[in-house]
Amino acid sequence: xxxxxxxxxxxxxxxxxxxxxxxxxxxxxxxxxxxxxxxxxxxxxxxxxxxxxxxxxxxxxxxxxxxxxxxxxxxxxxxxxxxxxxxxxxxxxxxxxxxxxxxxxxxxxxxxxxxxxxxxxxxxxxxxxxxxxxx
Numbered sequence: 599x600x601x602x603x604x605x606x607x608x609x610x611x612x613x614x615x616x617x618x619x620x621x622x623x624x625x626x627x628x629x630x631x632x633x634x635x636x637x638x639x640x641x642x643x644x645x646x647x648x649x650x651x652x653x654x655x656x657x658x659x660x661x662x663x664x665x666x667x668x669x670x671x672x673x674x675x676x677x678x679x680x681x682x683x684x685x686x687x688x689x690x691x692x693x694x695x696x697x698x699x700x701x702x703x704x705x706x707x708x709x710x711x712x713x714x715x716x717x718x719x720x721x722x723x724x725x726x727x728x729x730x731x732x733x
Contacts, residue, residue, distance in 0.1 A: 613672060613673055614649065614650050614651060614672045615649070615650040615651070615669060615670060615671055615672045615675065615701050615704075615705040615706070616650060616651045616652075616653065616669075616670040617642060617646060617650050617651065617652045617653070617667060617668070617669055617670075617697075617701065618653055618654075618655055618658070618667070618668040618670070619639055619642065619652065619653070619654050619655070619665075619666075619667055620654075620655055620656075620657060620658040620660075620664070620665060620666040620667070620668075621635070621639070621654045621655070621656065622655070622656040622657025622658070622661075623657050623661055624661040624664035625657070625658070625661070625664040625665040625666055626639075626664075626665065627664075629664065630664050630665055630689055632689075633665070633689050633690070635665070637691075638665070638688075638691070638694055639652075639654065641691065641694050641698070642667075642694060642697075642698060645694075645695075645698040645702070646698055646701055646702070649701060649702055650669075650701050650705070658722075658726065659722075659726050659729070660684070660686060660720075660722050660726060662686075663686025663687055663720060664686075664687075664689075665686075665687070665688045665689055666684065666685065666686050666688065667684075667685045667688050667697060668682050668683070668684050668685070669682065669683045669685065669697065669700075669701060669705055669706055670682045670706070671705055671706035671707040671708070672704070672705065672707075672708070674704075674707070674708060675704065675705055675706050675707030675708045676706075676707060677707070678707040678708060679707050680705070680706035680707015680708065681706060681707075682706070682727070683706050683711065683715075683719060684719065684720050684721065684722055684727075685697065685715065685718040685719060685720075686718055686719075686720050687718055688718055693714075693715075693718060696711075696712050696714050696715055697715065699712065700712055700715065
């Protein structure tokens, strides 16, 4: 297992969506070439400022899907059935743009993601999902 940092995760009642960006063992490193990882994180933070909480974690333990982003619904989105959406291979600015546009439109539970995000969506193991909520 990875050496992820342990910080309190937002509870299920978070007022706005939370975007967790993996920046550990493989995500955010030269192992994913041709991407300005700092610019990607900066773009997410700037585009979602005031709309979502963007946080960085050390490793989500799905290295084969680097770069990984998890979008957790707002309290209202969760109330309406929204669940965290795991996106892998987010290695181009176009994917980042689609993610931010979806979240600005309210994200999981409130707005369907653009069809293009189907290419990035995956389901991690139960163990990995549980550990995200333990942070």
